[in-house]
Amino acid sequence: MRPSALLEWLLGHLVGASPAAQEIMGDLSEEYVRRRNSGRVQADLWYLRAVLGVGGRYLITRRTTLHNMRSASDERSITHTRGTYGMAHWLQDLRYGLRGVRRSPGFAIVVIGTLALGIGANTAIYTVLKTVLLSPLPYAESDEIIQTWVSDSNRGVPRWGFSLHDLQDWREESTAFSSIGAYLSRQGTLAGSDVPQRVTYALTTPSIFGILGVPPALGRLFRPEEQLPGRDNVVILSHGFWTSTFGSDPAVIGRRIQFDGEQRTVVGVMPEGFYFPGNGSQLWKPFGMVPEDEGSRGGRWVLGIGRLAAGRTLASAQVEMEGIATALEEKFPAANEGMGAFLETRSAFVTSGSSNVLWITWGVVSLVLMIACANVANLMLSRTSARGRELAVRASLGAGRQRVFAMLLTEGMIYSVFGGVLGVALAYSGIDWFRDVTGTGLPRLSELSIDGSVLLYAIGVTLATGLLFNLAPAFRSTGIDLARDLKEGTRTVGRGSGRRLREALVVTELALSVTVLVGAGLLVRSMQEMTRIDTGFQGPGRLTARVSPSWDEYPERADAVALYSDFLARVAALPGVESVAAINALPLAGGNWWGIRVRLEGEIYESEAHQHRFLYRAITPNYFEVMGIPLRTGRYPTPDDDAGSADVILISEAAVTQYLGDSDPIGRRILLPTGQPEGRPYTIIGVVGDVRDVTVTTAATPHRSHSR
């Protein structure tokens, strides 16, 4: 419980090193400790005020004493010497400048407000930029953590997931990595308390935590054998989840919780600030399976990361992985043909997609700051012109050009310092706002904070701004024509060099504004385009809800069907509900974007890799009608189809174009990989419009749906 070291340093500097100074610092520190008990923020603010009050008072007293002593010994007036510009001059200018601020509060408010907005926006965006792009991920030697992908050249997809088979082969063959692991984000249900809780969690191989190199805050990490089925009933909690759901109880280690239908033991809690793979992960659990449990090698459903072995580089690892991928292609042509390897650093992967946006945003706010500077420079310039007479009087009393220049610069700096302080305060609150509006749109937002480097940046920006908007007026002032200015008094607006400067400023400002406006216009335009994209379904008037029952309570299919039927019937009975339907994965809601490979009856495929890939959804019969997805040919499913007697399926237009060509799809049969090696046949009864399933900007995927 000590006051901020920075403020103590400042205070020490202001009051000096005498015993009296030590007393003041001790008194303030003592009172700070006392006030700290009733709130940190209040105590900090109080301390800041006290430091400024006492420090300011001391500064003035000390300097005045010094000044008086000097004046007494040396009769030369210190005010307007043509010699060097000393501390005393500067303090004099500072006091004069502060008086100026008080004298014209309207002018001050406009100038400081303009600068604060510019500096605040710039600092806030820099904070985001620094956190997201520039600072290393919160893992040990994070630049050695590599995101590993299978690249699917058949479909031109560079980043595709793994199967556990792939992972095992890569792990065994590679020397470039000291460790490779797999993970996958999921949603699960924590039961056992009054209300079941939906939990975002990640399945991981035990090696993941070793790769990330972050020790647990409590308990332990996963052991290698906990990857095995039957040994996997252990979980690790995130710090946030531990706090919110388990009340930060250290006795949680060893406790059994009911998660996703099974009793699992909490073995560890990760430290605050740790996240993986995304911000939202509340819990981690081992996959609990061996590659053999996975079925097909071609079902690539997990994501991989690895840590580079000592002395290895990303490039050498990439070469080695490509070699391994080629060997695997030869060994398993059915599943691995066309499957290469693609590596990138974890941080490149995490920030890909946000990097351009952030740099551009930062560029825009920097332009805005420059506009603000030009604006303020213009205001200052008109004021300097209006002060022509005052400056002329100063010059006639012996103030050199340097002296007047320094005075104007100091005065201007006062505004920029006020603007900077207010700007940082704005940035501080702006960051919370930014976090709220961007939601999950940017990675690493939980790490956002204004730290020393941001403050340093803000100070730099403030000083640079101060120089930028001050140079013009200050330079202008050095061209004083004594005789004319004294005669003409304040009628100096619009004269020669001053007018040219102001015109140049206006032109600069206009050019910058137009650039920013065009950029903003384009952005709005893209947003409009995006909202105009036909998603294939009708959004307005539709509400969605997610239900994820714990499957051990509904072991039989009939029980689950009964649960959903009951649920749908009760929702349908609610006042205001017109109709209701269900699907296993909503479009554009994230997740479930892995395709499955299927065969058309009567077609022969060279290998598994040549089979058609479909996104697959299970629906209730009226789903298409409820979502407003149009029928192109055939018929919608009926409740009779739903009874389970008939295996019927609908496919999307894109699937027809891509896989069936001109032949009539109705009545054809599709074999779905449902356990039996030959697949289970489903009859196509209809073709529906395409739906954008994964994101608004990726093309509609060949898509098929069948009644559940």
Next chain:
Amino acid sequence: MGNGFLGEFEQMVLLAVLQLGDDAYGIRIMEELEARVDRSVSRGAMYVTLDRLETKGLLTSRVAEPTPERGGRGKRFVVVSRSGIQALAHSREALQELWRGLEPVLDDAR
């Protein structure tokens, strides 16, 4: 110090130090002033005044053992010196002399 009189604030600080006896240091003096005179005191002005009074020899000070809540610094206890008490007396006499016979003015103002 010559024949100069004490300033109003200087007198207030000296009197507060006397009132506090052995316990007179920065925070306590401020509290004492604020409590007795019922006006808010500028911390900076008080410290500057303490310094000035010590320079003039009206106060003497000693530094106590450092404590952790003071960030490893000791309290500076002050006591009013003999010449400090003389200065107070001098100022008081001067004021009393000036006030003599003026009570009716105060009564009128009430």
